[in-house]
Amino acid sequence: MNHVNHKLIAGLAGATLLAAAAAAWVAISRQPASESSSADYALPGLSGQINAVKSVAIVGAESKALVSLDHGERGWTVREKGGYPADTGKLRELLLNLADAKLLAAKTASLERYAELGVDDPHNKDAKGVVVKLEGIDPPLALIVGNASSHGGGTFVRRPAEAQSWLASGQFGVEREPAQWLNPSLTDIASERIAEVVLTPAGGQPLRIVKTQRADADFKVENIPAGRELVTPGIANTLAATLAGLNLEDVTAATDQPAEPALNQAMFRTFDGLTIRVDTWQKDGKAWARFTVAFDESAAAQALREELAKAKPAQANIAAGQSATPAQPNPDQELQQRLAARRQEAEQLQRRLHGWQFALPAYKHANLAKKLDDLLKPAAAKPAAAGKLH
Known part of the structure; x- marks a missing residue:
């Protein structure tokens, strides 16, 4: 029969407990401060308020x-x-x-x-x-x-x-x-909506680009002098994208700065009745601008009628290929909904832009200050005159 040494067992058990306690103390002492203070917020109570x-x-x-x-x-x-x-x-x-x-x-x-x-x-x-x-x-x-x-x-x-x-x-x-x-957003009007842009530099001749319909690939540049041509066929398209993603860099109330005597003017007209005029000038190293918004509701209604008329045949073709024709929207109701959306857009732009002067990014201002010559290839040099015979 084996004899058990109870004193030895008790001693081993005590040593085991001491070792475990020591290991636990070491583990705690090595914890980073982030664990021990993680419940303490810099601004307690803010999260709920x-x-x-x-x-x-x-x-x-x-x-x-x-x-x-x-x-x-x-x-x-x-x-x-x-x-x-x-x-x-x-x-x-x-x-x-x-x-x-x-x-x-x-x-x-x-x-x-x-x-x-x-x-x-x-x-x-x-x-x-x-x-x-x-x-x-x-x-x-x-x-x-x-x-x-x-x-x-x-x-x-x-x-x-x-x-x-x-x-x-x-x-x-x-x-x-x-x-x-500051809330940086000013305008976000896609170039596809633009029908006409007219840039008039102070004391200079206007630069006018136009599209006759939305589907046109490129804007037509008017009044190109004889013997000159565009740098590329689509070079004017970037001008029409000026109001897309346009952000401010600074702002001041319109009464805080006197009007500058020399202003460049830009006019953007959309196919759906919106017109935005932008007057720009340079001051203290910044390009400043004032905006004027107008909305032609009759022009917008006419453009929307044409859009709906073009969309109707396509909708009819889709419906013809379906076993059960879904209910078609009421054309007059849809026209009024779209017209209301355009009217609301104009009102929002007016509230955002009226009464303020904005400092614009340099690359956007550069578009507003373009001249016709900037879009054209250099004029061909004239041949030197032939020498006279003596």
Whole structure:
């Protein structure tokens, strides 16, 4: 019969427990700070109140207000730009990033070392970071946003009332220029809709390009001098695409700058009754523009009738090949729906563009300043005169 040494077993069991406890302590001690502080948010409570935020202020060195975003009856606007509409997509991204930011690791609490992380007091004239202040929520919140971590994956932050600074998760796109917070979209009118463009330089001859119907491949350039020809057959097509994806670079109220004496004028007319006039000029290294929108409802109705008439035979052919003919839309009702959509587009453009002056991208302004000679091949050199006989 085997004899069991109970003291030996008890000793082994105790040693096993001690080893397990030691291993557990080592594992915990090696956990990164992000795991131990993952539940601590930089701005606790923001995630449930994002839609309640009514103002966002971005404050720089010497407590200077850099950007003020306000939410009112007209939605989000940029105060420094006369109340022009703000880029709500960019603003929401900032708020979501702030709401999601978790404190990963405690950093310096020393006043002398704040500048290294960009979280020094915003009252200082040399402060590198910015303070983001959120109001309209209870309580109002603020966070000093400093440098991005050089190792990636985080941003240094500090709550203004606390000495402790932190490495927080996420990268915050806190733009410091008011123009960077503007809604950039001006117009998006496809070149396929354009029937005519007339560019009239200050003191020069107009350049006119036209299409007689939408299906035309290229715009016709009028008044080409004898003996000259286009660089390429479709060179004028780029001019008709000027209003497609047109964004601003800056904006000011129309009363803030005096009208310039020398203006270039551009007129765009669509097949469906929309006319947009653009007056442009150069000032302080920027290309500025004013827009005037007009809508010819009778021209729009006529163009839409022609579109529906062309579409009707195609719809009839499709219906003929089907066993059960689906109900066809009422032509008059469809005409009125499309006409209402065109009218609404004109009204929206008028509200967006009226009363403002916009700085345009250089490449778009270059299209608006084109002259006829810019579209033509160089004139052939005249042959030298023959020498006289003596």
